[in-house]
Amino acid sequence: MSKAIHDLVLRENVQLSPFYHRLDFTAPSPLPECEPGQFAELLVPPGPGVFLRRPFSIHAVDYKDNTISFLIKLVGEGTRRLAGILPGTVINTVYPLGRGFTMPEKGPVLLVGGGCGIAPLLFLSARLKAGGFRTDCLLGGRTEKDIIETADFERNGAVFITTEDGSLGEKGLVTAHSLFDRPLPYTMVYACGPEAMLRAVAMLAMKASVPCEVSLENTMACGVGVCLCCVVPTTEGNQCVCTEGPVFNINRLSGWDQAARIADSCPVI
Ligand SMILES: Cc1cc2nc3c(=O)[nH]c(=O)nc-3n(C[C@H](O)[C@H](O)[C@H](O)COP(=O)(O)OP(=O)(O)OC[C@H]3O[C@@H](n4cnc5c(N)ncnc54)[C@H](O)[C@@H]3O)c2cc1C
Ligand code: FES
Known part of the structure; x- marks a missing residue:
């Protein structure tokens, strides 16, 4: 490319x-x-x-x-x-x-965005719609002021909203949305946002055995694989988020599956 x-x-x-x-x-x-x-x-x-x-x-x-x-x-x-x-x-x-999201073989798919993590997801939702995939978008923020461009997302699929203070949509974090209260009817989950949110989404996707890709926003300097300031531990060793990512399948991120296994065996988490 x-x-x-x-x-x-x-x-x-x-x-x-x-x-x-x-x-x-x-x-x-x-x-x-x-x-x-x-x-x-x-x-x-x-x-x-x-x-x-x-x-x-x-x-x-x-x-x-x-x-x-x-x-x-x-x-x-x-x-x-x-x-x-x-x-x-x-x-x-x-x-x-960098490397972007992979297209699914079939839908429906779920997009989960927190804060400015919705940025790549609008482009993704447009591409998924053009490909004929049914897309649900779950957008989360601290308050209603963080929830933007809902009409743009609605052009490409159904939109669900959470805010931490309850000023718009369901109250709580995106991972507390009622979508996750039942078996996930999706073939793929795509997420972008703060790392804590991505790890929580990854955990839910793993527990539901739904493949999941996350876009990481590690701090970057050169953006082209030279300064090594953006590395992340993966199953293939340390990799630069700017060249090997920013999108990774969660199975490639070292340690992310352990969180899911611990949570699975420990009902209080
Ligand atoms: C691949 C990638 C894609 C991104 N896409 C977007 C996007 O579409 N829209 C958007 O608004 N932002 C995005 N970001 C984050 C954006 O690059 C930073 O917010 C920006 O560089 C901050 O610059 P600044 O000079 O305003 O802040 P700085 O003065 O550099 O930093 C201000 C504060 O923000 C923190 N910060 C800086 N960079 C990051 C980061 N990457 N992640 C978390 N905290 C950070 C700093 O630690 C500091 O506390 C992306 C980051 C990456 C790596
Ligand atoms: S930002 Fe320099 S190697 Fe990734």
Whole structure:
């Protein structure tokens, strides 16, 4: 799969909530082929304190319009600066990087996203819909302000919501949603979000014997397998999340199956 270094031009900066912006860019030449789950390294506009590129999942791609979108959650100086850019701003971008989600052989499938972990899942849900797979999307956040783009997800499948404070959807963590109270009717679970959430989702999928892929968001520097700051222990040794991931089947992640086995034999967890 070919990679590109493009000066993307911002077409629109949409503020979706107090913490989230969607940036829609036009590419100067045809977009490279991108897979859901792959990411890009964006060069943050210059200023004190931010030197390295920042990684963001590919959120949406429109080959007809030659546009690509990223979802930005404000967490620090780099994301604050990106969220403040105006239409016409040029952002040098290296993409697509890493390995994305694998397509299922058949549906239905479940997508589970927490916080900015919904970013790669919108692109995935669109690709799954185009492939004719029935898709349920479970979106979780701390409060209703973290739940965004539900209408976009609804275009591709059914949407279920949890918030920790109960301000929208069912109250609690995504893994406490009533979807998990009965046998999971899915052929595959795809998840992206904080690692604790991914481990809990992985545990539920393993207990239900449903294959599961997770997209990890380890802190990255180079994004291309050189600095080794993003390694994760796998069944094949330590691997770079930026080149071998960010998407991994949970069976490849060392230790993730042990949590499921311990939980299985210990009813108090
Ligand atoms: C493969 C991949 C895909 C990602 N996709 C998205 C996305 O689609 N949308 C999005 O909003 N964010 C995404 N992230 C996270 C995003 O890259 C970071 O939030 C961003 O780099 C922070 O930059 P900053 O300068 O604003 O914050 P910094 O000043 O660098 O850090 C601010 C705080 O955030 C923490 N932080 C920084 N990077 C991460 C990280 N990767 N995971 C957890 N905490 C972090 C720092 O420890 C610090 O506490 C992704 C990360 C990876 C590795
Ligand atoms: S970020 Fe440098 S090796 Fe992965």
